[in-house]
Amino acid sequence: MKIEFIDKKLNDIEADLEIIIVTDKNLEHDLVAKYKDILEDASFSGAQDEVMLLAESKKLFVGAGSLKSADIRPAAATAMRSLIGKKYKSVKIASYLSHKKCTATLRALAEGLVLGNYSFDAYKSKKSDKVKNVYISSQEYNGKEVDAEAAKRAINKGVEVAKCVNMTRDIVNTPPDDFYPKIMASKAKEIAKEENIECKILKKEDIEKESMNALLSVARASTHSPRVIHLSYKPKDAKAVVSLVGKGLTYDSGGLSLKPSDFMVTMKSDKSGASAVLGIIKAVSRLKLPIEVHGFIGAVENMIGGNAYKPDDVLKAKNGKTIEVRNTDAEGRLVLADVLCYAQQEVKADYIIDMATLTGACVVGVGNYTTGVMGNSEKLIEDMLYAANTASGEFAAKLPFNRYLKKTLKSNIADICNISNTRYGGAITAGLFLSEFIEEENQNKWLHLDIAGPAFVEHVWGENPHGASGAGVRMVTRFIEKLAKPKGEH
Numbered sequence: 001m002k003i004e005f006i007d008k009k010l011n012d013i014e015a016d017l018e019i020i021i022v023t024d025k026n027l028e029h030d031l032v033a034k035y036k037d038i039l040e041d042a043s044f045s046g047a048q049d050e051v052m053l054l055a056e057s058k059k060l061f062v063g064a065g066s067l068k069s070a071d072i073r074p075a076a077a078t079a080m081r082s083l084i085g086k087k088y089k090s091v092k093i094a095s096y097l098s099h100k101k102c103t104a105t106l107r108a109l110a111e112g113l114v115l116g117n118y119s120f121d122a123y124k125s126k127k128s129d130k131v132k133n134v135y136i137s138s139q140e141y142n143g144k145e146v147d148a149e150a151a152k153r154a155i156n157k158g159v160e161v162a163k164c165v166n167m168t169r170d171i172v173n174t175p176p177d178d179f180y181p182k183i184m185a186s187k188a189k190e191i192a193k194e195e196n197i198e199c200k201i202l203k204k205e206d207i208e209k210e211s212m213n214a215l216l217s218v219a220r221a222s223t224h225s226p227r228v229i230h231l232s233y234k235p236k237d238a239k240a241v242v243s244l245v246g247k248g249l250t251y252d253s254g255g256l257s258l259k260p261s262d263f264m265v266t267m268k269s270d271k272s273g274a275s276a277v278l279g280i281i282k283a284v285s286r287l288k289l290p291i292e293v294h295g296f297i298g299a300v301e302n303m304i305g306g307n308a309y310k311p312d313d314v315l316k317a318k319n320g321k322t323i324e325v326r327n328t329d330a331e332g333r334l335v336l337a338d339v340l341c342y343a344q345q346e347v348k349a350d351y352i353i354d355m356a357t358l359t360g361a362c363v364v365g366v367g368n369y370t371t372g373v374m375g376n377s378e379k380l381i382e383d384m385l386y387a388a389n390t391a392s393g394e395f396a397a398k399l400p401f402n403r404y405l406k407k408t409l410k411s412n413i414a415d416i417c418n419i420s421n422t423r424y425g426g427a428i429t430a431g432l433f434l435s436e437f438i439e440e441e442n443q444n445k446w447l448h449l450d451i452a453g454p455a456f457v458e459h460v461w462g463e464n465p466h467g468a469s470g471a472g473v474r475m476v477t478r479f480i481e482k483l484a485k486p487k488g489e490h
């Protein structure tokens, strides 16, 4: 789908359909008033994300609570989603500005349009019809003046980032028999080629040489050998260095601590952290941000078999720490432990951010839609919460560490256990486990994002479709964008 900003009034633009985002519940707004009676007859109330198609008039109305990005983004997405499978090929829409000169809403509008036009139909015999062209008119919803150049820049950013979110969604949605570690590596190479960035792939023998024994143990029972991937985007005069580390479990059966059948379904999504890392590095490159970004991925399949790693095994991680395995389903932290060590060995970064569908406990704690943010630096946590909740429209909440929860990971025979001795606070104890693999000087540079809730949800929510959402891509891209800006600027 192509989105174009057109410096013309709505009426002077040709399109199959016009989308009108209605922020006035009284339906008396200029663009809406003419249709007030018919909309009321059809019980359209203008509530957030409520849609009404008036085919004869070639208008699609969608409600939004306000002109804020957080309302415009899902409204635009819901409107576009309602057109999937219909014959409309081109649509037009007004510009929306929440306040004078501020183009943030336009970026959100563009993001919503691209995110809403997504469906995963790679495995459907019949592909759905989709809109091909969207024209955003310079006519502003409330008659505000729109600076064409600033508008184009904002729209372009929204489109580029949303396309990367959609790429991440495609990867996560792809079934495990078609997407295993080797394919993750090919995908990384493909992105590296397109974006002209560096890509290094470690195969099993290379991983052995790096003593990443915890990762190798998790991988052992799979017929698909593991990969460790390192992508680097290195612009000239970079203002900071960021390392991203992603959990890439292309399937998580639980291993010998096998998941019950109902919990195993959807575990193709256990590669969401890694897939987000790919989406972010691509977005950062598309936006040409002056920040050096490294993406590290541990791509592994957690299976059962005669040679599977076992509860009771003691593993030695890359940094020499020994880990008593008490549950083979707590495998993500074992993979991340080694990849975090590798990332710190390879790159001296100012920020280290790991992303993982790490714990069911995080979903229990904060719900399906919210990412759990953990770390030792309050400032970093606050910055990430701002990037998520205020700038990107993703949801994130802080989960606080404390020294008493840390003690619950003690082992009698090894340096640490891979699970806690309490049923409570499982997302935090998983985060505390990871902190054992962060070097002392990096403790305040590190953030852990548990995306187990939002990464894959089996229903539509706001700008997100059924299935993979691409969680983390918008949030972390915003976080990195902010690093490139002078202090105080949003």
Ligand code: BES
Residues within 6 Å of the ligand: 252, 270, 327, 329, 330, 331, 332, 357, 358, 359, 360, 361, 363, 419, 420, 426, 452, 453
């Ligand atoms: N991949 C799962 C976590 C998960 C659960 C992601 C639900 C998305 C939705 C992870 O590897 C896992 O199984 N964690 C265990 C840890 C437990 C054994 C301490 C869990 O959360 O139950």
Ligand code: ZN
Residues within 6 Å of the ligand: 252, 254, 328, 329, 330, 331, 332
């Ligand atoms: Zn697991």
Ligand code: ZN
Residues within 6 Å of the ligand: 249, 252, 270, 329, 331, 332, 357, 358
């Ligand atoms: Zn897992």
